[in-house]
Amino acid sequence: MKLNLVEKITPEIWEIRPFGKMNVPARIYASEDLISKMDLKVYEQLCNLTMLPGIVDMAYAMPDAHWGYGFPIGGVAAFDPEKGGIISAGGVGFDISCGVRLLHTKMKVAELAPHKETLANLLYKRIPSGTGSRGKIILSDQDMNDMLMGGARWAVDKGYGSAADLDFIEEHGQMAGANPETISKRAKERQKEEMGTLGSGNHYLEIQDVNEIFHPEAAKVMGLELHDVVISIHCGSRGLGHQIGTDYLRSMMTASKQYGIYLPDRELACAPIQSDLGKSYLGAMRGAINCALANRQIITHLVREVFNEVIPNLKLRLVYDVSHNTCKNEWHMVNGKKVNLFVHRKGATRAYGPGHEDLPENFKSVGQPVFIGGSMGVGSFVLVGTNECESLAFSSACHGAGRAMSRTEAKKFWNGPQIIKELREQGIVIRSGSYRGVAEEAPLAYKDLKSVVDAAENAKLALKVAQLSPHICVKG
Amino acid sequence: MTTLKWEHFSHEADVGIRGFGSTMEEAFAMAIIALTAIVANPDTVEPKIKIQITCHDEDVELLFYDWINSVIYEMDTKNMLFSIAKVHIDNSYLEGEIWGEIIVPEKHDPAVAVKGATMTELKVSTTGKQWITQCVVDV
Numbered sequence: 001m002k003l004n005l006v007e008k009i010t011p012e013i014w015e016i017r018p019f020g021k022m023n024v025p026a027r028i029y030a031s032e033d034l035i036s037k038m039d040l041k042v043y044e045q046l047c048n049l050t051m052l053p054g055i056v057d058m059a060y061a062m063p064d065a066h067w068g069y070g071f072p073i074g075g076v077a078a079f080d081p082e083k084g085g086i087i088s089a090g091g092v093g094f095d096i097s098c099g100v101r102l103l104h105t106k107m108k109v110a111e112l113a114p115h116k117e118t119l120a121n122l123l124y125k126r127i128p129s130g131t132g133s134r135g136k137i138i139l140s141d142q143d144m145n146d147m148l149m150g151g152a153r154w155a156v157d158k159g160y161g162s163a164a165d166l167d168f169i170e171e172h173g174q175m176a177g178a179n180p181e182t183i184s185k186r187a188k189e190r191q192k193e194e195m196g197t198l199g200s201g202n203h204y205l206e207i208q209d210v211n212e213i214f215h216p217e218a219a220k221v222m223g224l225e226l227h228d229v230v231i232s233i234h235c236g237s238r239g240l241g242h243q244i245g246t247d248y249l250r251s252m253m254t255a256s257k258q259y260g261i262y263l264p265d266r267e268l269a270c271a272p273i274q275s276d277l278g279k280s281y282l283g284a285m286r287g288a289i290n291c292a293l294a295n296r297q298i299i300t301h302l303v304r305e306v307f308n309e310v311i312p313n314l315k316l317r318l319v320y321d322v323s324h325n326t327c328k329n330e331w332h333m334v335n336g337k338k339v340n341l342f343v344h345r346k347g348a349t350r351a352y353g354p355g356h357e358d359l360p361e362n363f364k365s366v367g368q369p370v371f372i373g374g375s376m377g378v379g380s381f382v383l384v385g386t387n388e389c390e391s392l393a394f395s396s397a398c399h400g401a402g403r404a405m406s407r408t409e410a411k412k413f414w415n416g417p418q419i420i421k422e423l424r425e426q427g428i429v430i431r432s433g434s435y436r437g438v439a440e441e442a443p444l445a446y447k448d449l450k451s452v453v454d455a456a457e458n459a460k461l462a463l464k465v466a467q468l469s470p471h472i473c474v475k476g
Numbered sequence: 477m478t479t480l481k482w483e484h485f486s487h488e489a490d491v492g493i494r495g496f497g498s499t500m501e502e503a504f505a506m507a508i509i510a511l512t513a514i515v516a517n518p519d520t521v522e523p524k525i526k527i528q529i530t531c532h533d534e535d536v537e538l539l540f541y542d543w544i545n546s547v548i549y550e551m552d553t554k555n556m557l558f559s560i561a562k563v564h565i566d567n568s569y570l571e572g573e574i575w576g577e578i579i580v581p582e583k584h585d586p587a588v589a590v591k592g593a594t595m596t597e598l599k600v601s602t603t604g605k606q607w608i609t610q611c612v613v614d615v
């Protein structure tokens with residue numbers, strides 16, 4: 001992206017003043033290096049987003065923003081239902097409520113070494129991953145509807161994990177307002193055998209350790225100490241979310257015309273929040289959020305089973321669970337007034353600052369944990385929300401590194417065995433069902449995670465708490 | 477010289493599929509091979525099982541979008557890949573046949589699952605001599 005397209009406000013804040021049909025300005029949070037490497041499509045998609053009805057304040061792009069469909073990935077936009085605001089299936093994406101959860105063990109990384117191969121093999125065996133993976137749970141029609149309504153709470157009731165986990169999941173593990181009747185038979189059919197599965201692509205399960213702490217107070221509240229072994233789980237709502245995205249993108253495409261909504265890009269297909277279609281999508285999308293929460297809860301249970309088998313009596317505590325493809329109904333301060341908004345975060349994480357009423361008690365002093373996943377070999381970062389972020393981006397932060405290279409290009413440069421060998425030399429054990437999949441997910445096919453996280457911190461979207469280094473990666 | 481029948485085009489996070497044909501139907505069919513090639517080498521997929529698909533839309537681009545999504549649904553629910561596709565379009569009604577087999581990981585080395593077709597770069601066009609169908613799919 002050429003820098004003359006945007007106005008530099010600070011070294012990490014770049015604005016686009018409204019022109020043409022833009023209703024509000026747009027803003028990109030990034031360093032000069034990151035923004036200059038962003039595709040021009042991010043600029044175009046962000047500008048298009050501001051043309052949608054009922055948009056409030058500004059459209060935002062996070063430091064990891066890249067070319068999406070309709071919305072840029074890393075895009076945040078809030079809409080006011082009282083002002084004709086819309087909801088967009090493309091603004092949430094196909095992998096609804098894809099997210100990351102972090103589990104903490106009281107084991108130190110030095111104690112991991114003797115168990116590394118056994119853990120890698122068992123985790124790979126027990127947690128279905130990759131293309132076409134199926135779980136052991138087959139949902140009946142009634143189970144499906146209960147899961148869609150109950151989320152992680154449903155999973156806990158079925159024996160997957162403990163009730164204590166629920167306090168450390170957004171929405172306390174159960175998204176209110178789900179409506180299984182608004183979800184197609186096709187979507188339910190796609191999910192029937194996919195509970196407790198990782199999926200493919202950039203999804204993963206990693207055993208990591210805390211190798212650096214930047215914010216001792218927040219790390220202490222999260223119970224993270226240097227060299228502690230932790231587990232990151234990155235996955236979403238699987239086939240159900242994908243089909244809901246497909247179904248509603250299609251129906252919103254037709255409906256946008258009926259509602260007279262101007263679409264600068266048809267991928268921005270949407271419906272007024274207060275319309276029947278808007279309400280129907282909300283009910284379906286909330287069901288998909290519950291599906292993702294239940295999915296990560298079941299995987300957590302499977303991980304605990306594996307650890308218990310290998311290292312008996314080791315407790316795996318859930319630190320927190322965040323989603324990064326959602327539209328949520330939240331209250332935000334706009335021009336000094338508290339307003340009820342529908343905030344789309346597509347490839348962006350909610351990042352409430354300290355004191356927010358929706359946070360678990362123990363996080364109220366430091367803010368919401370935010371988990372930023374990287375590629376194999378790089379690990380992840382733990383961040384925490386700031387109070388400044390409320391006015392900066394409706395309390396939102398980035399979600400990952402973002403690809404620097406397409407899958408097609410990546411597999412020309414690398415091959416699976418070579419990547420696995422190189423990572424093993426660095427002490428990272430990879431388990432994957434596909435060499436080609438590993439090549440497409442090569443570490444260098446992604447942007448530099450540290451520069452994304454630094455930009456988020458410098459912009460005050462979130463503060464760095466800890467860096468997590470990988471030791472075992474089960475690749476989706 | 478071999479005529480190009482399908483290809484992938486770059487998208488930052490996902491993958492673009494493109495089918496070519498001397499007729500619109502052939503270009504629709506070839507896009508399915510491009511779709512399979514995201515997951516595995518289509519040459520490794522034997523046409524053992526036939527599935528029939530019907531779609532309807534007066535807008536040919538949305539018809540293509542529905543066609544690709546119908547095939548993705550079959551891929552996901554039946555855990556299959558497809559190496560042959562045949563398409564007949566009559567007055568906005570599409571009747572298609574796809575032939576393939578259930579994924580065998582050791583044989584197909586499936587790289588990534590396809591979540592859905594998007595409307596990004598969605599186009600059905602002709603140069604007069606050749607038809608082109610394309611869209612970006614989310615993986």
